[in-house]
Amino acid sequence: MNQATLKRIGLGGITGNPIAFAVVLGLMALLLAIPLTHNGYIEVVFRNILMYAAMAYGWNLIGGYTGYVSFGNVAFFGIGAYCSAVLATHGVDNVLLYVLLAMAVCAAFAAVVGFPVLRLKGHYFGIATLGVALAVADIIANLDVLGGTGGLALHQVDEAHFSLYYYAMWLVTLGSMLGTFFIARSKLGYAFVAIRENEDAAAVLGISATRYKIVAWAISAMMAGAAGAVFAPANGFIDPSITFAIDSNVFPIVMTILGGIGTVAGPFIGALLLAGANELLQRFFVKAHTLFFGAMIVLIVLLLPRGLVWLFGLRGGVRAWLKSLAVYKA
Amino acid sequence: MSDVALRISNVGMRFGGLWALNEVSFDVERGAVLGLIGPNGSGKTTLMNVISGVYKPTAGEVTYGGKRIADVPTHAVCHLGIARTFQIVKPFASLSVRENVAVGAMYGRYGAKRSTRESFERAQELLDVVGLARVAERPASDLTIPDRKRLEVAKALALDPDVLLLDEVMAGLNATEVDEALDLLRSVNARGVTLIVVEHLMKAIVSISTTIVVLAEGRKIAQGAPADVLGSPQVIEAYLGSRWVKRQEQLAVIEAERIEAKRLQPPEAGA
Numbered sequence: 248m249n250q251a252t253l254k255r256i257g258l259g260g261i262t263g264n265p266i267a268f269a270v271v272l273g274l275m276a277l278l279l280a281i282p283l284t285h286n287g288y289i290e291v292v293f294r295n296i297l298m299y300a301a302m303a304y305g306w307n308l309i310g311g312y313t314g315y316v317s318f319g320n321v322a323f324f325g326i327g328a329y330c331s332a333v334l335a336t337h338g339v340d341n342v343l344l345y346v347l348l349a350m351a352v353c354a355a356f357a358a359v360v361g362f363p364v365l366r367l368k369g370h371y372f373g374i375a376t377l378g379v380a381l382a383v384a385d386i387i388a389n390l391d392v393l394g395g396t397g398g399l400a401l402h403q404v405d406e407a408h409f410s411l412y413y414y415a416m417w418l419v420t421l422g423s424m425l426g427t428f429f430i431a432r433s434k435l436g437y438a439f440v441a442i443r444e445n446e447d448a449a450a451v452l453g454i455s456a457t458r459y460k461i462v463a464w465a466i467s468a469m470m471a472g473a474a475g476a477v478f479a480p481a482n483g484f485i486d487p488s489i490t491f492a493i494d495s496n497v498f499p500i501v502m503t504i505l506g507g508i509g510t511v512a513g514p515f516i517g518a519l520l521l522a523g524a525n526e527l528l529q530r531f532f533v534k535a536h537t538l539f540f541g542a543m544i545v546l547i548v549l550l551l552p553r554g555l556v557w558l559f560g561l562r563g564g565v566r567a568w569l570k571s572l573a574v575y576k577a
Numbered sequence: 578m579s580d581v582a583l584r585i586s587n588v589g590m591r592f593g594g595l596w597a598l599n600e601v602s603f604d605v606e607r608g609a610v611l612g613l614i615g616p617n618g619s620g621k622t623t624l625m626n627v628i629s630g631v632y633k634p635t636a637g638e639v640t641y642g643g644k645r646i647a648d649v650p651t652h653a654v655c656h657l658g659i660a661r662t663f664q665i666v667k668p669f670a671s672l673s674v675r676e677n678v679a680v681g682a683m684y685g686r687y688g689a690k691r692s693t694r695e696s697f698e699r700a701q702e703l704l705d706v707v708g709l710a711r712v713a714e715r716p717a718s719d720l721t722i723p724d725r726k727r728l729e730v731a732k733a734l735a736l737d738p739d740v741l742l743l744d745e746v747m748a749g750l751n752a753t754e755v756d757e758a759l760d761l762l763r764s765v766n767a768r769g770v771t772l773i774v775v776e777h778l779m780k781a782i783v784s785i786s787t788t789i790v791v792l793a794e795g796r797k798i799a800q801g802a803p804a805d806v807l808g809s810p811q812v813i814e815a816y817l818g819s820r821w822v823k824r825q826e827q828l829a830v831i832e833a834e835r836i837e838a839k840r841l842q843p844p845e846a847g848a
Contacts, residue, residue: 260673260676261672261676432693433693434683434684434688434693434696437672437676437679437680437683437693438680438683438684440669440671440672441669441672441680444669444670444671444672445667445669447631447651447667448663448667448668448669449652449669449680450651450652451629451631451651451652451654451655451660451661451663452655452680452681452684452685452732452735452736453652453653453655453656453681453684453685453686453688453736454652454680454684455650455652455653456652509671
């Protein structure tokens with residue numbers, strides 16, 4: 248068993264392991280029942296899991312499939328949140344409109360920013376995207392129209408709206424997941440992966456790397472923006488420190504990597520596990536929860552370097568798994 | 578049949594202080610098989626990179642059907658009908674062999690007209706042609722070197738080219754595999770594809786080429802039919818060095834003198 252075979256194990260082609268995807272779809276169906284508990288706390292926890300999952304799907308498309316590690320996707324989440332906040336403060340009360348506007352604005356912003364930024368490669372791209380995120384946060388914090396650092400208060404969230412926003416977030420996540428699945432299987436997905444594997448070789452095969460990188464980033468931005476657009480009204484209040492939080496930037500990346508980078512099931516599994524574990528640890532270890540949280544991430548990375556999705560494709564039990572670890576450490 | 582497909586005129590390519598190519602000019606006729614040979618470092622691969630648009634030449638130009646290749650972005654060169662293989666093979670490691678070829682079929686010259694499914698069907702046909710059908714499902718990084726070379730050819734063919742640049746696709750193959758590769762190239766050429774072949778294997782290049790161009794230290798030193806070119810003293814000098822040529826000349830003189838002396842020697846008396 249060589250490294251190449253291992254890379255393939257549990258990944259099952261461009262969309263990832265089909266069993267893992269089926270399990271994820273099943274879990275999504277179960278999550279539809281969460282509002283029936285009429286427990287506000289649980290609903291918020293799972294709405295946040297869905298939100299992170301949608302952002303993770305966004306990051307997975309540019310960072311996982313196209314191989315461009317972006318540290319700036321939180322900018323799109325924030326822009327999406329402000330899009331719906333602006334609509335809400337102008338009397339529009341329609342989540343669908345929020346999401347559509349956020350997706351359009353984010354895609355346009357990603358395309359404009361991506362044109363110079365996506366010419367950079369490797370670390371330089373990562374740093375530039377981080378710069379974009381910081382700049383957008385600072386610009387919004389200094390715009391009085393958008394409330395500045397004081398933020399914007401949206402309408403009061405009542406009982407009926409509470410579940411509406413939960414279902415809206417569920418739909419955004421399902422859309423991001425199915426979107427990833429169908430994009431990955433299409434010509435577009437193969438262009439993204441070709442760019443990730445070897446940009447020069449991709450160009451010789453007729454793939455305009457700049458164009459497809461921008462497309463990948465724009466779709467990625469739409470997913471993050473849609474999540475932000477539902478988050479703002481569900482939260483009832485936004486300000487730059489909430490919408491451009493470092494957690495919202497780092498969590499989706501860690502979730503994707505832990506779940507399985509470049510797969511359709513990975514981001515959801517990572518989000519469910521990480522956000523769920525974070526919530527539980529916070530309840531049981533009020534002070535030391537970050538310690539356990541960090542240890543958990545380190546363990547997963549060490550024991551399952553290709554992410555949790557790998558478990559679905561692992562054949563040959565513990566021995567095959569140990570053997571595979573040896574290859575990854577070599 | 579003297580329809581010029583590709584015109585290389587006064588091409589120069591400089592890297593820092595080194596002219597890797599210097600005033601190289603020749604025409605490639607449509608349907609021809611042009612062999613490009615030369616010692617290591619003579620600029621063969623650089624010329625391939627210039628023709629395929631990977632490098633923009635420092636001087637001169639390459640035109641294809643009257644269009645300057647330097648004006649076309651790298652990804653659009655294959656849409657003109659020019660495809661290439663890489664000497665250092667570049668498969669997409671995490672994709673399967675079939676997927677690798679399908680990417681070419683999706684984005685190559687007629688890619689816009691093909692659906693994903695049609696691209697995969699086309700890829701399968703090409704894998705049959707190059708003899709990789711048996712490993713179609715395997716990840717490309719699993720392939721042996723000869724199979725990776727076959728994959729390079731299949732990927733290039735998936736672009737539906739008129740001109741195919743082959744950079745050492747036969748290096749590392751055994752005698753049987755070379756014969757198979759030559760048969761493959763002949764059948765590709767028979768379908769009207771112009772070939773430009775860079776190869777170190779003289780036997781292979783002589784048997785397939787209609788014309789040979791020889792490069793040495795970035796300059797074209799010979800061009801013509803295989804037999805004429807290989808007999809040329811300049812080519813021999815480029816490959817084997819001037820001392821070897823001098824030594825051969827000295828040996829020839831000594832041999833001539835010996836024969837002359839023998840002729841002048843009077844026959845032994847006493848017969």
